[in-house]
Amino acid sequence: MAKHWKALLAAGSLALAVSQAHAEDQQLIKRGEYLAIAGDCGACHTEAGKAPFSGGHAIASPLGTIFSTNITPSKTAGIxxxxxxxFADALRKGVRGDGSQLYPAMPYTAYAKLTxxxxxxLYAYFxxxxxxxxxxxxKTALxxxxxLRFSMAAWNLLFMDSKPFQPDEKQSEEWNRGAYLVQGLTHCSTCHTPRNFLMAEQQDKNLQGASLGTWFAPDITAAALQGKPHWTREMLAQYLATGHASNGATAGGPMLEAIDKSFSRMTAEDRQAIATYLLPQDSATAEPAQANRWTLVRGDDTPQAVLSEGAQIYRNNCASCHNLTGEGLNGLPALQNHPVLNKPNADNVAMAVLQGVWPEKGQGMIGFAxxxxxxxxxxxxNYVMQxxxxxxxxxxxxxxxxxRAGGDASPLMLVSRIGMAAAGFIVVLGLFWLGFRRKNKR
Ligand code: HEC
Ligand code: HEC
Ligand code: HEC
Structure with a gap:
C-alpha cells in the first residue's frame, strides 16, 4: 500500500515538474515573441498577405534588390x-547557418548588442x-x-562594432534599458544615422539624421530634440505609441510603419526608457500646440489669379483637410508648427504628398502621385515650406x-560598374590568352 502511494506521489511530482518546465518554455516563447515585435523582425521578414516570417520581402538597396529570407522553423526553406x-551568429555577427555572410540589409550591426x-x-520563439x-x-542576386558574400567579411572587419552592450553604471536603470533598446533591438540608428559611401553607419554622427533615399529620418539627438519645435520625454513616448505628439508631430512613411508594427506594441515602460535615453535631461514642458479642433475653413475671396501656383494647388487639394492657412481642421493635423516643416530638407513633405500617409488607426491622407x-x-x-x-x-x-522614382542611385553602383568593367576586361584577356594558346598549338 505504502509503495503504491509513493509511486503516485512520484508520478505527481514528475507531472508537476513537467508542467513547470512547460510553463517556463511558454514564458520564454512569449518573451521571444515580444522581442521579435520590438526588433520588428516582421517589417522585413513578413510580406503583406503572406505567412508570418516566410520572407521574400524586397528591400531596395543602392546595390539592387535584396530579398529577406524565410525565418520560419521549416527544415527545408527556413531556419x-x-x-x-x-541563430545567434546570424543575429549578432551576420553569418548564416551555411557559414556565408549576410548583407547588412539585415540589421545585425544593431542586433550585435543583444544579450x-x-x-x-528569440530562438525559442522562432x-x-x-x-x-x-x-x-x-533569392537575392546582386x-x-x-x-561575392565573402566581401562582407572585409566590410564587417572595417565597420562592425561587435562589442556587446555595456551598461553605463553612472546612469539609471531606465536610461540603460533605453540605451540597450535604441542601440540594439529597435535599431533606430539603421534609419537615423547617416552612412558613408560604403553604406556603413557613421559612428561619429550617431542618430544625426539620414536620408533613406526617399523619406528623411531626422536628427533625433538630444540637441536636435530640444530645438524647435521641441520634444519632451512625454511627447517622444506618445509619438512612439501613437504616431502623434502634442508638439504637432505626426508620423509618416517608414517611421509610421515601425510605430504601427513595432513601437506601439511595446510596453509603455520600454517606450519611456527609450525617451529617457534620447533625452537624458528632460525638456521643460512646452506650451501645447494650439488646439485646432472644430475650426472652419476661413472664408477667403482672394482671386485665384493673384495666388502663386503652389498656393492654388494647396487650396484645391490640401485645404479641405489642413485648412487654408494650415492650422488643421476638425481634428485633422495642422501643418503650421508641424515638426516636418522644420527640417534641413523638404523631402518628407514631398513624400507625404506623393505617397500619402496611412496609419493603421485613425484618419489617413491619400497620395497625389x-x-x-x-x-x-x-x-x-515650396509653398507649404515657405x-x-x-x-x-x-x-x-x-x-x-x-x-518619385525611389531615390538616387548610390555612388556604390559606380564600384559595381567598375567591377563589371574589370571583370569584362579579365574575360577579354582570358579569351585572348586562349586564342593565343590555340594558335601556338597549331
Ligand atoms: C531591415 C530588415 C530586417 C529586419 C528588421 C530583420 N531582418 Fe533578418 N534578414 C533580413 C534580410 C534582407 C536577410 C537576408 C540577407 C541576405 O540575404 O544576406 C535576413 C536574414 C536573416 C537570417 C538568416 C536566415 C538565412 O539562413 O538566410 C536570420 C536568422 C534573420 N534574418 C533573423 C531575423 C530576426 C530574428 C529579426 C528580428 C530580431 C530580423 N531578422 C530582423 C532583413 C531584416
Ligand atoms: C525604418 C526606419 C526608421 C526606424 C527603424 C526608426 N525611425 Fe524614426 N523616423 C524615420 C523617418 C523616415 C522619420 C520621419 C517621419 C515623418 O516625417 O513623418 C522618423 C521620425 C522620427 C521622429 C520625429 C522627429 C522629428 O523631429 O520630427 C522621432 C522622434 C523618431 N523618428 C524616433 C525614432 C526612434 C526612437 C527609433 C527607434 C526606437 C526610430 N525613430 C526608428 C525612420 C525610422
Ligand atoms: C483627406 C484629408 C487630407 C488631405 C486632402 C491632405 N492631407 Fe495631409 N494629412 C492628413 C492626415 C490625416 C495626416 C496625418 C496622418 C496621421 O495622423 O498620421 C496628414 C499629414 C500630412 C503631413 C505630415 C506628413 C509627415 O511627415 O508626418 C503633411 C506634410 C501633409 N499632410 C501635407 C499635405 C498636403 C501638402 C496636402 C495637399 C496635397 C495634403 N496634406 C492633403 C490628411 C489630409
Whole structure:
C-alpha cells in the first residue's frame, strides 16, 4: 500500500515538474515573441498577405534588390536546421547557418548588442512559436562584385562594432534599458544615422539624421530634440505609441510603419526608457500646440489669379483637410508648427504628398502621385515650406522626380560598374590568352 502511494506521489511530482518546465518554455516563447515585435523582425521578414516570417520581402538597396529570407522553423526553406549558436551568429555577427555572410540589409550591426538571454528567447520563439512554411522566397542576386558574400567579411572587419552592450553604471536603470533598446533591438540608428559611401553607419554622427533615399529620418539627438519645435520625454513616448505628439508631430512613411508594427506594441515602460535615453535631461514642458479642433475653413475671396501656383494647388487639394492657412481642421493635423516643416530638407513633405500617409488607426491622407506632376509637387511643397512653415528650405523639380522614382542611385553602383568593367576586361584577356594558346598549338 505504502509503495503504491509513493509511486503516485512520484508520478505527481514528475507531472508537476513537467508542467513547470512547460510553463517556463511558454514564458520564454512569449518573451521571444515580444522581442521579435520590438526588433520588428516582421517589417522585413513578413510580406503583406503572406505567412508570418516566410520572407521574400524586397528591400531596395543602392546595390539592387535584396530579398529577406524565410525565418520560419521549416527544415527545408527556413531556419529549422539552425542550432541556437547558428541563430545567434546570424543575429549578432551576420553569418548564416551555411557559414556565408549576410548583407547588412539585415540589421545585425544593431542586433550585435543583444544579450544571450534575449537571443535564447528569440530562438525559442522562432523554433516553437512560429508556424513552419516550406516555401523558398526569391533569392537575392546582386551585381558583381557585391554578389561575392565573402566581401562582407572585409566590410564587417572595417565597420562592425561587435562589442556587446555595456551598461553605463553612472546612469539609471531606465536610461540603460533605453540605451540597450535604441542601440540594439529597435535599431533606430539603421534609419537615423547617416552612412558613408560604403553604406556603413557613421559612428561619429550617431542618430544625426539620414536620408533613406526617399523619406528623411531626422536628427533625433538630444540637441536636435530640444530645438524647435521641441520634444519632451512625454511627447517622444506618445509619438512612439501613437504616431502623434502634442508638439504637432505626426508620423509618416517608414517611421509610421515601425510605430504601427513595432513601437506601439511595446510596453509603455520600454517606450519611456527609450525617451529617457534620447533625452537624458528632460525638456521643460512646452506650451501645447494650439488646439485646432472644430475650426472652419476661413472664408477667403482672394482671386485665384493673384495666388502663386503652389498656393492654388494647396487650396484645391490640401485645404479641405489642413485648412487654408494650415492650422488643421476638425481634428485633422495642422501643418503650421508641424515638426516636418522644420527640417534641413523638404523631402518628407514631398513624400507625404506623393505617397500619402496611412496609419493603421485613425484618419489617413491619400497620395497625389497620380494627380500632380513633379513640377506641381515642387511648387506645392515650396509653398507649404515657405508660406506655412516660414522655412527657407526649398525642393527642386528634379528632386521630386528622384523621390518619385525611389531615390538616387548610390555612388556604390559606380564600384559595381567598375567591377563589371574589370571583370569584362579579365574575360577579354582570358579569351585572348586562349586564342593565343590555340594558335601556338597549331
Ligand atoms: C531591415 C530588415 C530586417 C529586419 C528588421 C530583420 N531582418 Fe533578418 N534578414 C533580413 C534580410 C534582407 C536577410 C537576408 C540577407 C541576405 O540575404 O544576406 C535576413 C536574414 C536573416 C537570417 C538568416 C536566415 C538565412 O539562413 O538566410 C536570420 C536568422 C534573420 N534574418 C533573423 C531575423 C530576426 C530574428 C529579426 C528580428 C530580431 C530580423 N531578422 C530582423 C532583413 C531584416
Ligand atoms: C525604418 C526606419 C526608421 C526606424 C527603424 C526608426 N525611425 Fe524614426 N523616423 C524615420 C523617418 C523616415 C522619420 C520621419 C517621419 C515623418 O516625417 O513623418 C522618423 C521620425 C522620427 C521622429 C520625429 C522627429 C522629428 O523631429 O520630427 C522621432 C522622434 C523618431 N523618428 C524616433 C525614432 C526612434 C526612437 C527609433 C527607434 C526606437 C526610430 N525613430 C526608428 C525612420 C525610422
Ligand atoms: C483627406 C484629408 C487630407 C488631405 C486632402 C491632405 N492631407 Fe495631409 N494629412 C492628413 C492626415 C490625416 C495626416 C496625418 C496622418 C496621421 O495622423 O498620421 C496628414 C499629414 C500630412 C503631413 C505630415 C506628413 C509627415 O511627415 O508626418 C503633411 C506634410 C501633409 N499632410 C501635407 C499635405 C498636403 C501638402 C496636402 C495637399 C496635397 C495634403 N496634406 C492633403 C490628411 C489630409
Amino acid at each position: 529549422g536546421q539552425y542550432s541556437e549558436q547558428q 544571450d538571454e534575449d537571443v535564447a528567447a 523554433m516553437q512559436g512560429v508556424q513552419p512554411v516550406d516555401i523558398q522566397p526569391e 551585381p558583381f562584385p557585391f554578389n 497620380g494627380q500632380l506632376n513633379d513640377h506641381q509637387i515642387a511648387a506645392l511643397t 508660406d506655412i512653415g516660414h522655412s527657407k528650405v526649398q525642393i527642386s523639380e528634379e528632386r521630386v522626380k528622384s523621390l
